[in-house]
Amino acid sequence: MGIRFSADEVLKMAERTEANGAAFYRRAAELRAGTDAAVVETFKRLAEMEDDHERTFAEMRAGLPDRMREPMAADPYMEAHFYLSTMADQHGGEGHPSAAAAMTGQESLPDLLRTAIGLEEKSIAFYLGLRDMVSDRQGKDRVDAIIDEEKSHIAILAGELKNAG
Numbered sequence: 001m002g003i004r005f006s007a008d009e010v011l012k013m014a015e016r017t018e019a020n021g022a023a024f025y026r027r028a029a030e031l032r033a034g035t036d037a038a039v040v041e042t043f044k045r046l047a048e049m050e051d052d053h054e055r056t057f058a059e060m061r062a063g064l065p066d067r068m069r070e071p072m073a074a075d076p077y078m079e080a081h082f083y084l085s086t087m088a089d090q091h092g093g094e095g096h097p098s099a100a101a102a103m104t105g106q107e108s109l110p111d112l113l114r115t116a117i118g119l120e121e122k123s124i125a126f127y128l129g130l131r132d133m134v135s136d137r138q139g140k141d142r143v144d145a146i147i148d149e150e151k152s153h154i155a156i157l158a159g160e161l162k163n164a165g
Contacts, residue, residue: 007142010130011061014146015054017123022050024100024119028112031105039109042160046116049156053149060142113161117154124150 029043099119107115124147131143 005130007140008061008064010127010143010146011057011064013130014057014127015061017126018050018054018057021119021123022047022054025050025116027100028103028116031103031107032109032112036109042109043112046157049153053153056149057146060145064142109164110161113157113164117157117161120150120153120157124154 025043025047029040029047032039032043099115103112127143127147127150131140131147
């Protein structure tokens with residue numbers, strides 16, 4: 001049998017991923033400061049959306065019934081916490097530290113938006129993989145809600161890309 005996670009654990013990862021995504025967009029806004037104010041505002045708005053999604057996932061986690069908070073295995077040394085944190089930071093999706101670090105400030109708005117769309121797509125793939133690690137009893141439907149949120153990010157970014165020319 002493969003690794004299994006509870007809905008609580010997956011939602012913790014989602015919160016961290018969204019926090020990382022907000023940091024990515026804030027870094028993009030910072031690097032574009034002094035250029036087109038609309039560009040900077042676009043990235044600030046995207047960071048705020050990530051903050052909103054982080055709060056959404058925190059609220060979802062706070063509202064979980066006890067049965068969805070139960071760890072799937074004994075973990076006396078809190079190794080699962082460190083493993084999940086690493087997974088959230090390193091899956092290659094939105095907010096991955098190397099994505100923000102790779103930005104030079106010379107990227108065009110369309111280039112930054114395409115990068116953001118790619119990162120969001122990787123996040124969806126990550127959550128789809130996690131979905132298979134959560135049983136129905138542990139809240140698979142909650143993971144589906146996360147995936148839907150990420151899809152909405154792509155729709156917003158695609159609209160911004162279309163407007164950016």
